[in-house]
Amino acid sequence: MNFYGVSAIYKFEMARMKRTLMQSILSPVISTCLYFVVFGSAIGARMGDIGDVPYGAFIIPGLVMLSLLMHSISNASFGIYMPKFSGTVYEVLSAPISYIEVILGYVGAAATKSVILGLIILATSKFFVDYSILHPFWMVSFLVLTSVTFSLFGFIIGIWADNFEKLQVVPMMIVTPLVFLGGTFYSIDMLPEVWQTISLFNPVVYLISGFRWAFFGVSDVHIGISLLMTLGFLTACLVTISWIFKTGYKLRP
């Protein structure tokens, strides 16, 4: 095990976050605040409770997930895309380091940032609505699991993308719609039946539902299914990455 190698990559990536502190932490916090003002206070005041949960609190898990997903993907994809773009990736490729260790460094750092970000957003939310967390252990587990899974996903996108446009397109065109349609601002049962069925094909529904269960004990789908779906996606990402490194796809001609 190349421990020094993993720690070098991890520290390098964390240092990058420090340089872009404003962009990494401040901008998601600001956008979350805006969501709270618009959806939580302005609109939420006219909404009834969902289940037994006041609307302002109901949207918290979804908002955290929204930031978590977007930032896990953009952080991890950027982390590997930049060295590819600038050419410095030669160093990682020629180093005595296994692909698992490369991922531990890059994805570990991206996931760490996401978890920190999620916690900051949760803390920010306290200023807007009062809420309590029913299952703190599961809340943290979902937070970590989602951060890791989507950082892996972002890592794949960063390797696949060969221009900046591709790098932006997946988070913008695919993930944002999935999150908005995944029950961030509503419960799935509020939809007509057809759309409920369609929603079940949206993986983000399971994430948000599971995360919300950890907060309030209510969920759209069973918590076990949420967990299984997330683990399934994690496995799919891991398999893809091992294939990437085995074949050298877009990394080693």
Place this chain on the structure above:
Amino acid sequence: MQPEISVKNLNKSYDDGFQALKDINLDISRGEIFALLGPNGAGKTTLISIICGLVNMSSGQVLAAGNDIIRDYRKARQAIGLVPQELATDSFETVWAAVSFSRGLFGKPANPAHIEKILKALSLWDKRNNHIMTLSGGMKRRVMIAKALSHEPRILFLDEPTAGVDVELRRDMWALVRQLRESGVTIILTTHYIEEAEEMADRIGVIRQGEIILVEDKNRLMNKLGKKELRLQLQNKLEFLPPELAAESLELSESGHELIYTFNAQHEQTGIARLLRTLGDLGIEYRDLKTRESSLEDIFVGLVRQ
């Protein structure tokens, strides 16, 4: 003795079907400076990239420091330092952080004293806290050399290390390379400056269109393929070569003021004495004469043209 690098039957075809390397066989001994020469697109960078793990080989086997570069990639790569042809550095890092990062990446614990030594040797010490983007191109190249040396490799690849580097820095680099060789490091370099290979290398390999066409000890190569030239400055202009002098290796310069005679210095009979006697008999007077040895460049151009 086991070679430090051993390349056997190495082939490489890129995805577009282009065959960049054709059945390369090459052994490089411990502690030598090996210069790989060849025209643009010959496959030098491809060969180096395969050995260093940047490009997948199509078939063949490579051992570095006795380790298979695929099966024992950790051990093989730990032994290797690479300075690639293209400048690629992290703009926002400081010199110190970038070089320390490389050491860690190659699995070595931090050693500030070693990094300090390298930075001083490469005249980067004053710039250690500068962001890399504030450095000049030549300094960036030195940062890349420092990165390659950070983990104390036994094998160093320099892919055109002196491209775009000023004369002074080139001399510094040569000095550094010699110093590394003294300490037992094996060095493989590619260059388009033939005088660099002539000055530095112990052995020369020439690669053309993906094939190694020659590997030879430098001195032996220059003796074997080297030609000498004798130039005679004539007292009076000659309109044409007198028939008595009509030999294949004798030429009259365009101006008619110079006779150029090429000969092989290795031969018993160089023919110089006979030439000078004939000139005397014909009453052709000369006021000066000089000889010149062909450089590695002449040899190289001759080889690659074939």
